[in-house]
Amino acid sequence: GAVVSQHPSRVICKSGTSVKIECRSLDFQATTMFWYRQFPKKSLMLMATSNEGSKATYEQGVEKDKFLINHASLTLSTLTVTSAHPEDSSFYICSAQTHQETQYFGPGTRLLVL
Amino acid sequence: KQEVTQIPAALSVPEGENLVLNCSFTDSAIYNLQWFRQDPGKGLTSLLLIQSSQREQTSGRLNASLDKSSGRSTLYIAASQPGDSATYLCAVPGNTPLVFGKGTRLSVIA
Numbered sequence: 001g002a003v004v005s006q007h008p009s010r011v012i013c014k015s016g017t018s019v020k021i022e023c024r025s026l027d028f029q030a031t032t033m034f035w036y037r038q039f040p041k042k043s044l045m046l047m048a049t050s051n052e053g054s055k056a057t058y059e060q061g062v063e064k065d066k067f068l069i070n071h072a073s074l075t076l077s078t079l080t081v082t083s084a085h086p087e088d089s090s091f092y093i094c095s096a097q098t099h100q101e102t103q104y105f106g107p108g109t110r111l112l113v114l
Numbered sequence: 115k116q117e118v119t120q121i122p123a124a125l126s127v128p129e130g131e132n133l134v135l136n137c138s139f140t141d142s143a144i145y146n147l148q149w150f151r152q153d154p155g156k157g158l159t160s161l162l163l164i165q166s167s168q169r170e171q172t173s174g175r176l177n178a179s180l181d182k183s184s185g186r187s188t189l190y191i192a193a194s195q196p197g198d199s200a201t202y203l204c205a206v207p208g209n210t211p212l213v214f215g216k217g218t219r220l221s222v223i224a
Contacts, residue, residue: 034212044158044203044214093158103212105150105158 002028004096006106013084014114021079021109023094029074030096034103035067038091047092050077084113116141120204120215127194128223135189135218137204142182149178149189150203152217158203162189194222 003026013019023033033050048069049057056069068080077096081088089112095103117140127133137147145166150158162171162178164187170179177190187204201217 044205044212046212102163105160108158 002026002096002098002102002104004094004104004106006092006094006109008109009107010110010112012112012114015085016083018080018082019084019111021081021092021094021111023077023079023096023106025075025096025104028096028098030077030098031074032097033071033077034095034097035069035077035079036093036095038093044093047079081111084111086113089113116144116206116213118204118206118213118215120202120218122218123216124219124221126221126223129194129196131194131222132190132192133194133220135191135202135204135220137187137189137215139185139187139206139213141206142185144182144206146207147178147180147187148205148212149176149187150205152201152203154200161202191220194220196222196224198222 005024005026007022011019031052035047036044037047038044046059047062050069050071052071052074058064066082071077091108091110093108094106097103119138121136148163149161151161152158162173164171164178164180175192180187199220199222201219203214203217205212205214
């Protein structure tokens with residue numbers, strides 16, 4: 001089946017620094033990738049939709065200048081959390097969509113901002 | 115706006131028991147429903163995908179049913195095992211690509 005990877009799987013950073021998370025579709029091309037965030041005991045919430053070669057579409061309440069998304073190729077999307085704060089600590093999951101509109105999820109990245 | 119509710123929020127059962135997890139959604143105009151499993155600190159694993167034209171899907175000890183008209187889906191787990199312990203999420207397409215419930219946290223005790 002289709003595989004999506006995320007790197008890193010876990011990251012701890014100091015407040016004020018930036019963190020980049022990569023999402024890769026390993027064996028298929030994904031024109032669309034999605035970024036989700038999950039706070040403890042909460043539902044997975046969509047942050048943004050990333051389309052290859054164009055600007056990402058952000059959900060209401062998600063700061064586009066804080067969460068920079070780049071979808072430079074059909075197999076790679078990156079999420080950069082800029083000037084991270086402790087409240088950004090969360091579990092970030094990406095998914096990649098096939099041309100049949102089936103989503104495959106990455107393993108997630110746990111971010112802890114101290 | 116699509117909303118997904120899952121009950122119970124948590125469930126603890128002894129090994130070997132059959133169990134049912136419930137999912138309800140407010141907008142019945144969906145074209146599919148998915149059940150996922152999430153292990154602590156891990157990403158999602160897709161368990162079953164039911165198309166709107168189907169009433170149920172089976173995979174091993176898992177059986178998921180879908181009743182669009184009533185806005186409900188159930189996930190039936192037969193002969194539960196400690197390895198089934200995880201959070202189970204259901205999700206439907208909505209005004210965002212997928213709308214998730216908060217999940218049911220299952221603990222199967224040996």
